[in-house]
Each structure stands twice: as C-alpha cells, then as structure tokens.
Amino acid sequence: MSLKLYNTLTGVKEVFTAENKNVKMYSCGPTVYAPPHIGNYRSFTVADVLKRFLEYTGYNVKHVMNITDIDDKTIRESRRLGFSLKEFTDKYIQVFFQGLKTLNIKPADIYPRATENIEDMLRLTKHLLEKGYAYVKAGSVYYDISKFRDYGKLSKINLENIKEYSTVDSDEYGKDDPRDFALLKAASREEIEHGVYYYSEWGPVRPGWHIECSVMSMKYLGERIDIHTGGVDLIFPHHENEIAQSEAYTGGRVVRYWVHSEHLTVNGRKMSKSEGNYYTLEDLLKEYEPGALRYFLISAHYKRKLDLTSDTIRNAVNNYSKLKETYQRAVHFSKSLTEKSLQTINRKLIEFQNSFKTAMNDDLNTPLALQVLHKLAKYINNRVSERNLQLVEAVLNIFIELSNVLGLKFSDKTPILPAKIRELIFKREQARLVKNWAEADQIRELLKSEGVILVDTPSGVRVILE
C-alpha cells in the first residue's frame, strides 16, 4: 500500500517513491501584491495536505515555497501607492503568513523571496546564454524556446497554436519569436526611478517571472527535486518555462512529480475582480470559522474544480460542525471520567486507519478520507452513548490523528466563563435537581441570549460558546 500521485508530466497516476524517505518539495507561492484570495489558499492547502500525509506515512519532507515579490503587479501597485517595493510586499507577505496560520497550513521550511536571489538569477541567465539557449535584445535576455527540444512536454501545448493565438505584440518586446519568454527584462525608466532594477552585464534589469522558480528550487533543494506543486493555471507557461530553463541548465530532468491543483470557482466561474465574485480569506472569515473553510477546501478532490456557492459552503460548515460536535462530545465525556481508561486499540480502529490511508494513497482522495472520518465519528458517538470507558479515549486519539493529517482542528478549549455565568449555570443545576424546569429553562434562555449554549448530557452540562 503506497501513495499514488497523478503526475501532470506523464498524465497518469504513478507510485510515489523517494530516496531514503526524504522528499524535496517545492510549491509555487503567492505574488504579494494583494491579500491572497481563497483560490490561492486552495492550492496551498493541497500542498499542505500532501506534505502532512507524506509525513504521516514516514517521509521527511523538506518544503520550499517561493514568494514572488517582484513582478509587473507588485511594481505597479507599490508605485501607485507610493511605497517602496519592499515596504509594499512586506505587508502582503505578513497577510499571507497570517492566512496560512488561520487555515492551519504548516509553514514551509524556507520561503525564499525573488528579490533575495537576484544574483543567482543573473548567473543562471549567463549559463543559458553561454549554452546557446538565450539571446540578448535591447537590454533584455530572452529564452529561445526553439532551442529546447522538449518544449511543451508538460502542458502538451501545440506550439503552432501559441503563435496563432498569441496576443503578445512582438514589436513591443523585440523578441525573435513571440513565444520566447524573458529571463531578464531591461528595466524601464519608471522602474529605474522607483529603484526597482539590478545592475548586470546587460544593463539595468529586473527578473522575468519564470526564472525565480528555476533558481530557487535548485538552490534550496538541489538539481533533482521530488515534487513540484502549483495551480493548474501555472502549467502553461510558467512551469513549462521553468522546465525549459532548469533542464537546459542541468541537462537532465529536475522535477520528478508535477502536482497541480484545480481551480476554485465561485458560482461556477473563475474568480475575478471584474465579475465581483472575488473572495479573500478575510472576507469569508467574517461569516465562517477557519476550520469550516479548511473543510470546504478539502471537500473535493484536488484535481476537481471546487465551486464556492452559498450551498457548498453551507454544506462544509454543517459537515465540519458535525465532526467538531462529535469531538467535543467525546472530549467532554472522557474528561468526566474519574479513572483513566485503558488504551485499547481494537481491530475496528485499525480498519479506520487503513481505510483512511487507502483513500489518501489514491492520489490524495480527501473526500473519501473525510468519509472515513465521518464513519469514525459515528463510531465514537455510539461508544459515548454506551459510555464505553475502554474505547472512547483510544477512538478519540485515532480521530485526532487522522483529522490532523487533513489539517482539521477542533478546539477543545474549555471556555473560561465569567463568575456570573458560572453562578447561573450552578443555579440552573440546583433548579434541575428539584425539577424546577421553569426556572432551569429560563436560565438556559437567558444564557443563550448571551451566546452561551448549555447542553445537558449524562456526564454533566456542556457549555458551548457561540
């Protein structure tokens, strides 16, 4: 039983292997010119689930995620708002990190920034020029795709079509062929005024987009990396160009498995600001809790489109609540025990674990894995109902273990209640003892109006804060 991953390069699911159980993984990160939208977070979440599952199954993962802090948009926006490029991007890098934390996405080991690796980009460019894969024109350096025999192997793109449909104005950029792409762009006058340029032997330049990933993946992970992740829209041209650069440089295959996650759509359409269906994480957090959003993001298989609508998000919220409810119910029960329960693992639990792994092994089938979690939740509820001391803790541990692989967290914090509230709860318990239901219900209603929900259980009253 081992992990199978769909590899965009080969177009089939392949058995995943890694030397000595060490995995080198590179993920395309954000361009920090605005807060990431929820679709961006989908791809980061997919990478996170992959990483967590690999770690769960005994791999050591070294994970690098780049941060694009210099490109057309970051330059334009920082300039428009009157900030230096660094001031501007630093702000959004912090927003991005905060978002990762909110969604319980484990940090990568390294987050290299494009602007901190310029020297290496210049060096790679020089190599490519020397090897005849690039040419200089009007202060820019372009990659000559006709020199790279395998160009198009990742995206299976038809080169003729690019030519025909290309909207790039070849005169404007002075490329030999409109399909060629820039390794280094000659800095414009505006960029020079704004201080966004680097000295090079070809004049003042700034990096093109694709070169940073070639440089940073090889620099931080080496010339042969195991997994490269990103959204489907990066397959062409970004990753295609990355392959052209890296492989021209090393002469061999650099990335073993290309993993691409599908888009998140909103009401069936791709998010775009002009259509008004653009959601940042912050927007959604106004209405939904982080755990529910994470649940939503993994509720569809990563290679399928995930549609955000009021119904689908509602579904996720309800499903997540169900798991959370089960968790909290079990925690409350196990805490009420006076004696420590025996940690028994029965065959049933092993079965849950195995079906979970089987689901995840099949190209990270998270919906199926969630199904296992729901079955486990039902199993837990049954054990709690029968007040099975032996099993509840053990089952709960498995539940936590598997939830953790998916990055789902359920708060078990016992709320710290103000004395006033505690008194009321106590008063209500007294009333219930003497079967004064009217008073008990009255107190319950009162607390409810203050966002404190009381649930009576055989093992005492449970307090839920809204």
Add this chain to the structure above:
RNA sequence: GCCGAGGUGGCAGAACGGUUAUGCGUCCGCCUGCAAAGCGGAUUAAUAAGGGUUCAAUUCCCUUCCUCGGCUCCA
C-alpha cells in the same frame, strides 16, 4: 480553431464492470423533564442523451448535447 477537465439523488461528493458510499437538507421514530446533540428509519425509478462491447455498465468504446478551464498575468 487546438488542448484539457467534467456532466451521479433536494445540495455537495465518492465509487469506476456485478449492494450507487459518506455527509448535509427534509420527514418520522427512539432517547431526553424539555431542548440540543446522538442513534434508528424514510426521502417512492440519482449515474446528460443515444448507440455499441459484455452474462453484467454509472464504470469500457463511439456519437451527440451541455458546462468549465487552458492557449495572455493568474493558484
């Protein structure tokens, strides 16, 4: 135009040759002082359409229709 993904119940969403899971929603029971949760049951022809292969197709093949995406910055 070319390339790709997909069309499964009220809503999501798995399975992929032989009981159509799982959850949500709705309804009914059980439980509970009541409530909530939980448990049990129901939701009466759910696999876009039409052909074909097969003992058997949702699953494989062909055709048609529809949706979305890529070919330009994009997760």
